[in-house]
Amino acid sequence: MSTSARAPGISRGTLILWTRTAVVAGLVLLLELLCRTQVIKPLTMIPPSAMAQEMVRLIAAGEISDDIVQTVSEVGAAFAVSVLAGFALGALAQALPRVRRAIDPLLASWYAVPFFVFYPLLVALFGLNALPLIAIGVVFATPAMMLSTIAGLDRVPGVLRKVARVHRMSPLREVMLVTLPSAAPHLFTGLKLSFAYAFIGVIAGEFILSGGGLGYGIAYAYESFENRKMYALMLLVLLVAIGVNGALHVWETRLARRRART
Amino acid sequence: MSANGQAHTDFHATLRAVTRTYPGARPVHALGSIDLDIARGEFFSVVGPSGCGKSTLLDVLAGLSAPTTGRVSFEGKQVAGRVPEGVGVVFQEDASFPWLTVYDNVAFGLRRAGMDAAETARRVDYAVGFMGLRDFTHAYPAQLSGGMRQRVCIARTLVLQPRLILLDEPFGALDQQTRLLMGDELLRLWRETGASVLLITHALDEAAMLSDRVGVMSARPGVFIDLVTTGWARERDSRIVSDPGFGAITARLWSSLRTESMKAIGREA
Amino acid sequence: MGDAPRPAPRTHVKKLGDSLLILALILAIWQGLYAYAGDVAISSPLNTFTFATGLLTHAPFWDHAAATLLAFAYALAISAAAGIALGLLLGLRRFAGDVAEPLLVSLYTIPKVTLYPVMLLVFGLGMSAKVAFGVIHGMIPVILFTLTAVKNIPPVLLRTARALQLRPLETATTVLAPAVMPEIITGLRVGFALTLLGVLIGEMFASQRGLGFLIINGINSHDVRMTTAVAVIVVVFAVFVNGAMLALDRRVHHARA
Ligand SMILES: Nc1ncnc2c1ncn2[C@@H]1O[C@H](COP(=O)(O)OP(=O)(O)OP(=O)(O)O)[C@@H](O)[C@H]1O
Numbered sequence: 001m002s003t004s005a006r007a008p009g010i011s012r013g014t015l016i017l018w019t020r021t022a023v024v025a026g027l028v029l030l031l032e033l034l035c036r037t038q039v040i041k042p043l044t045m046i047p048p049s050a051m052a053q054e055m056v057r058l059i060a061a062g063e064i065s066d067d068i069v070q071t072v073s074e075v076g077a078a079f080a081v082s083v084l085a086g087f088a089l090g091a092l093a094q095a096l097p098r099v100r101r102a103i104d105p106l107l108a109s110w111y112a113v114p115f116f117v118f119y120p121l122l123v124a125l126f127g128l129n130a131l132p133l134i135a136i137g138v139v140f141a142t143p144a145m146m147l148s149t150i151a152g153l154d155r156v157p158g159v160l161r162k163v164a165r166v167h168r169m170s171p172l173r174e175v176m177l178v179t180l181p182s183a184a185p186h187l188f189t190g191l192k193l194s195f196a197y198a199f200i201g202v203i204a205g206e207f208i209l210s211g212g213g214l215g216y217g218i219a220y221a222y223e224s225f226e227n228r229k230m231y232a233l234m235l236l237v238l239l240v241a242i243g244v245n246g247a248l249h250v251w252e253t254r255l256a257r258r259r260a261r262t
Numbered sequence: 263m264s265a266n267g268q269a270h271t272d273f274h275a276t277l278r279a280v281t282r283t284y285p286g287a288r289p290v291h292a293l294g295s296i297d298l299d300i301a302r303g304e305f306f307s308v309v310g311p312s313g314c315g316k317s318t319l320l321d322v323l324a325g326l327s328a329p330t331t332g333r334v335s336f337e338g339k340q341v342a343g344r345v346p347e348g349v350g351v352v353f354q355e356d357a358s359f360p361w362l363t364v365y366d367n368v369a370f371g372l373r374r375a376g377m378d379a380a381e382t383a384r385r386v387d388y389a390v391g392f393m394g395l396r397d398f399t400h401a402y403p404a405q406l407s408g409g410m411r412q413r414v415c416i417a418r419t420l421v422l423q424p425r426l427i428l429l430d431e432p433f434g435a436l437d438q439q440t441r442l443l444m445g446d447e448l449l450r451l452w453r454e455t456g457a458s459v460l461l462i463t464h465a466l467d468e469a470a471m472l473s474d475r476v477g478v479m480s481a482r483p484g485v486f487i488d489l490v491t492t493g494w495a496r497e498r499d500s501r502i503v504s505d506p507g508f509g510a511i512t513a514r515l516w517s518s519l520r521t522e523s524m525k526a527i528g529r530e531a
Numbered sequence: 532m533g534d535a536p537r538p539a540p541r542t543h544v545k546k547l548g549d550s551l552l553i554l555a556l557i558l559a560i561w562q563g564l565y566a567y568a569g570d571v572a573i574s575s576p577l578n579t580f581t582f583a584t585g586l587l588t589h590a591p592f593w594d595h596a597a598a599t600l601l602a603f604a605y606a607l608a609i610s611a612a613a614g615i616a617l618g619l620l621l622g623l624r625r626f627a628g629d630v631a632e633p634l635l636v637s638l639y640t641i642p643k644v645t646l647y648p649v650m651l652l653v654f655g656l657g658m659s660a661k662v663a664f665g666v667i668h669g670m671i672p673v674i675l676f677t678l679t680a681v682k683n684i685p686p687v688l689l690r691t692a693r694a695l696q697l698r699p700l701e702t703a704t705t706v707l708a709p710a711v712m713p714e715i716i717t718g719l720r721v722g723f724a725l726t727l728l729g730v731l732i733g734e735m736f737a738s739q740r741g742l743g744f745l746i747i748n749g750i751n752s753h754d755v756r757m758t759t760a761v762a763v764i765v766v767v768f769a770v771f772v773n774g775a776m777l778a779l780d781r782r783v784h785h786a787r788a
């Protein structure tokens with residue numbers, strides 16, 4: 001069996017990418033057809049093409065620029081803080097077994113807590129501005145990064161640490177040249193999860209409790225019966241999620257391909 | 263490159279009354295007591311049953327773990343806390359960096375030492391060829407077999423030209439033919455650089471063929487139960503196996519080891 | 532290397548101590564929030580506790596709890612069964628799995644609350660919307676964990692099965708199932724938490740019954756005590772069940788390590 005990654009013609013990766021695109025296109029087309037033939041009533045859902053059209057119009061007209069800026073900056077801030085804090089706290093917990101044992105039950109049950117039930121309380125507590133939204137994103141995303149960091153550092157093979165010592169590295173060098181690269185796949189998973197949780201936390205927060213941002217835009221459009229705008233905004237959120245995840249996925253497979261035996 | 267005559271009076275590394283016990287709920291006395299002198303430029307091999315403490319011995323000698331009792335010195339200075347400069351180690355486990363290509367793995371130590379790119383390239387190319395990895399220079403370890411990865415680790419250590427080379431079953435994953443050829447290359451390198459070598463192996467013929475002296479260890483806790491001097495000339499290679507003395511040495515190693523190996527297995531069964 | 536030392540009874544005591552410490556910390560933060568925001572925003576731990584015990588002995592509360600549990604049971608059954616089936620299918624069909632996985636991850640990333648208007652339009656107000664909400668939250672992680680478990684079965688195990696000339700069914704029961712079981716249990720644990728979350732969200736927005744409804748209703752009628760107490764009851768329930776499932780999870784994983 002050939003293990004060559006550079007097979008002639010279309011590689012498996014390309015084939016997968018095309019198939020994936022085709023599947024998505026097919027589903028969109030089906031939905032379009034169902035809507036156009038009134039199997040799905042226009043009051044329930046508008047055709048995807050109309051959603052896209054409206055989305056482009058909204059963006060071009062600058063109607064939702066403020067919302068986009070708000071959401072992007074909130075998600076970005078929450079993501080950055082969670083990745084940095086999660087990495088630092090994770091590394092700390094990994095280095096101090098006592099601390100780790102103490103916070104272990106907390107980390108293990110973190111994602112079992114349905115945080116959304118606290119959203120109404122958060123409005124009452126902090127009011128309607130960006131800070132609580134970022135805080136929600138951080139609270140939601142940081143433990144994922146911590147867990148991934150701990151897992152990654154745990155799995156650095158002991159023999160690689162020995163190699164670092166044979167090369168007489170300083171602790172900082174050891175971290176930069178051995179520990180981090182070795183833990184990289186897990187750290188990457190942490191990055192991906194942190195993005196997902198920051199994104200969910202912020203947009204859901206906007207939806208429920210804020211006065212701005214894409215999440216709020218959807219809720220507002222719904223309440224004022226602006227079906228077209230609502231679906232256009234949903235499509236935008238969906239596209240952003242798919243876009244960022246797709247990019248991270250491509251980057252990750254590229255990194256992983258070297259390291260994994262296929 | 264030291265081209266001086268190998269006067270075997272000058273000890274390169276010494277272990278005095280060294281023991282090592284792994285702490286824990288049930289402490290494991292893994293090694294010793296060991297007294298050992300490795301002469302400058304000597305090729306010393308260790309054989310012993312599985313789990314007897316060979317890798318532990320290597321860790322202690324390299325300064326990777328402290329002896330529970332006793333002292334270790336290298337080039338006259340006590341080894342404490344860190345690996346002394348001039349010591350190179352090839353571990354029993356696969357220690358190649360999965361995120362670096364073969365080339366970058368081998369160049370790792372040279373770059374750390376601040377060697378210029380041209381000289382690094384020259385040495386790495388030589389080592390990679392020497393280890394039979396030329397076609398895989400830019401492959402990642404995941405694309406190599408276990409034996410090839412081990413050769414990457416050997417190359418990564420040897421390019422640094424350590425004065426004391428510690429090798430823990432470096433040829434364990436290789437076939438018999440490759441292993442003989444690798445042995446020859448190791449001997450050539452040893453002769454050319456004047457380094458001292460401590461080789462841990464489970465192949466008695468390999469120990470008999472390569473070494474100036476072979477230490478036979480008992481079952482855990484490992485102590486030396488026999489030290490066999492081979493008396494080979496410094497100029498030697500794998501053709502030595504047809505020497506009449508070779509059979510005698512292998513036979514002696516086996517007779518010393520047989521009971522110990524049975525003990526080790528009996529204990530595990 | 533060697534056998535891991537069994538945890539001494541002392542570590543259990545320590546663990547309990549740690550948990551109590553964390554509990555105390557949470558209560559302290561809560562009390563702090565209360566001190567900061569006052570009765571209009573949140574009720575104090577003590578108040579909540581007395582109110583919650585009152586609720587728990589009050590029949591109407593149990594009607595709502597039963598509604599939530601029923602929707603949750605349906606949603607979980609669907610998430611688990613469909614999730615495992617799809618995960619196995621996508622894991623065994625390598626190509627299909629590679630095509631689907633990033634799409635599933637993207638779906639996982641969508642803030643699904645924002646889809647509630649669609650859900651409402653499709654399913655109307657009531658039970659089916661709640662169940663649907665639970666399923667869209669809970670099913671994807673079950674699929675993903677199962678898929679990964681199947682994909683990561685060491686090829687040597689499958690080759691061994693072939694070398695032993697096991698029939699497909701035997702391979703499935705003696706090699707595949709035991710190999711993927713621990714990961715599936717992890718997937719179910721995550722799926723459990725998210726399904727519950729989904730059902731509660733569904734109730735907050737698309738229902739007139741259930742604990743989620745009590746929470747949102749508490750807010751709308753300025754009954755802060757109600758909101759706080761129900762939220763806390765729900766969280767305690769979720770954490771408790773998660774703890775039990777985690778113990779099972781760790782047992783099956785440890786048996787392997
Ligand atoms: N980190 C450790 N903690 C506790 N015990 C250990 C540890 N490392 C090794 N041991 C124990 O010490 C003994 C010697 O181990 P060591 O690795 O030195 O054996 P070895 O001679 O190298 O075996 P092999 O030939 O199989 O590689 C073994 O019984 C092992 O169980």
Ligand SMILES: [Mg+2]
Nearest residue numbers: 316317318354
């Ligand atoms: Mg060993």
